[in-house]
Amino acid sequence: xxxxxGTETGYDDPKTQEGIQCWIDLIDEGYAPSAATVAETxxxxxxxxxxxxxxxxxxxxxxxxxxxxxxxxxxxxVEIPTYNxxxxxxxxxxxxxxxxxxxxxxxxxxxxxxxxxxxAQDIQGESGVVISARTESQHLFAEAKPEYNLAAYTNHADxxxxxxxxxxxxxEIYDLESTWLTKAYTGEMSLADACxxxxxxx
Numbered sequence: 001x002x003x004x005x006g007t008e009t010g011y012d013d014p015k016t017q018e019g020i021q022c023w024i025d026l027i028d029e030g031y032a033p034s035a036a037t038v039a040e041t042x043x044x045x046x047x048x049x050x051x052x053x054x055x056x057x058x059x060x061x062x063x064x065x066x067x068x069x070x071x072x073x074x075x076x077x078v079e080i081p082t083y084n085x086x087x088x089x090x091x092x093x094x095x096x097x098x099x100x101x102x103x104x105x106x107x108x109x110x111x112x113x114x115x116x117x118x119x120a121q122d123i124q125g126e127s128g129v130v131i132s133a134r135t136e137s138q139h140l141f142a143e144a145k146p147e148y149n150l151a152a153y154t155n156h157a158d159x160x161x162x163x164x165x166x167x168x169x170x171x172e173i174y175d176l177e178s179t180w181l182t183k184a185y186t187g188e189m190s191l192a193d194a195c196x197x198x199x200x201x202x
Contacts (some may be wrong), residue, residue: 002164002173009173011195014117021191022083024184035185047071056080059141059153060132066128066145077152091160131157176201 003011010016026032031044033052048068057065059144066072080089096112099104114120118134125132125140131153132138142151180198184191 002170003151006165009199010034012178017191019083020181020184020195024191027185035182047152054093057061059150060129062145062148062150066148075148077149079152079155085199087156087159089156089160090163092163094130 023032027034033046040044041049041051043052043055044057044061044064046052048065048071049072065075079087095127096115098108098112102108116133118137121132121134121137122128122140125137128141128144128150131141135157138154138157142154144150160186176198180194180201182195183189184194189197
């Protein structure tokens with residue numbers, strides 16, 4: 001989506017468009033809700049409201065689903081399917097920061113450092129709230145809720161690649177992507193034309 005040096009987008013790349021086309025095909029075949037439907041009611045809400053059978057969800061959604069009596073005993077996790085036989089996934093992480101002007105800056109720094117320790121990451125993993133950042137603690141998240149296959153989130157962490165970022169323009173690019181690709185999802189314009197407009201504007 002974004003070049004390694006962060007200077008340009010890759011929406012004109014046929015491989016990028018191939019990766020987007022599969023979503024359009026799912027909508028066109030009636031296997032996925034329309035863009036208009038998802039814009040009105042997000043996929044997480046539709047999933048928890050039992051309006052769709054599957055959804056993509058980050059590990060941070062596990063507690064919400066597990067605490068929803070309507071779906072908690074009906075759900076499970078599976079690995080993201082691949083369209084190109086490559087078993088990988090993009091990944092991003094959480095971080096802790098300390099405010100420069102903090103009244104208790106030294107204590108805050110010590111706490112932030114502790115939050116990254118194995119002890120703290122073990123606690124986080126065991127809670128099942130989100131995947132631990134430390135590799136040696138990730139299995140604890142996968143084991144936190146044995147009724148779900150949470151290892152689906154961690155099985156390929158060793159070959160995952162970072163979420164594409166475009167520096168300070170990342171949010172702007174994501175906004176443009178939503179605007180332009182929605183035109184392709186709704187059939188307002190072809191995917192090639194939508195990507196060309198996105199490439200030019202992004």
